[in-house]
Amino acid sequence: MDIIYILINEAIPGYVKIGRTSNLEQRIRDLDTAGVPLPFECFYACTVRDAVFVETQLFEAFSTHRLRPRREFFEIAPESAVAALKLAEIENVTPKKDFVETPEDQQALNLARMRRATFNFQMVNIPVGAELVFSRDENIKAKVINNRSIEYNGAVTSLSESARSILNNDYPVAGTYYWKFEGETLDERRRRLENEA
Secondary structure: OOEEEEEEOOOOOOOEEEEEEOOHHHHHHHHOOOOOOOOOEEEEEEEOOOHHHHHHHHHHHOHHHEOOOOOOEEOOOHHHHHHHHOOOOOEEOOOOOOOOOOHHHHHHHHHHHHHHOOOOOHHHOOOOOOEEEEOOEEEEEEEEOOOOOEEEOOEEEOHHHHHHHHHOOOOOOOHHHOEEEOOEEHHHHHHHHHHHO
């Protein structure tokens, strides 16, 4: 059964790559070429019954956000693609680790994630005490307790560490992709406010 994947790349913020494959690890490794500064990360992947049909429908659904007709890159929030893909999902097969060639590649990827993770609630006009919801399960909630931290599950933590824990990932994640406020992910909110400024 084929897999539909949603990939992100810290070197290309704001864009996702949507595609299909029968071998996800090999596909991610194949995309790590000299023309791309950082390895791709699998944001989400799942098996579907008819991958050609599902991929075509996703491309159609996000066609107004597609960069070039023959490229699989879309200027959308990754969670928007996940929400659409879940309609056809049979099994979530998102890997819990990165696929990189060398320890240096992993180090570069982790450093890029840390830089991207520089975020505070003041920059997006979210007050202390505000409630956040997790994008993949709106029953999971957290409370903003200061400009950089949240309270989740009775403990003070970061957006990224809480998201990594919920997703049960072995690698760091950008928490702003997963936590939502007033219906949009924190990453979407940051980008919207930056564009309006």
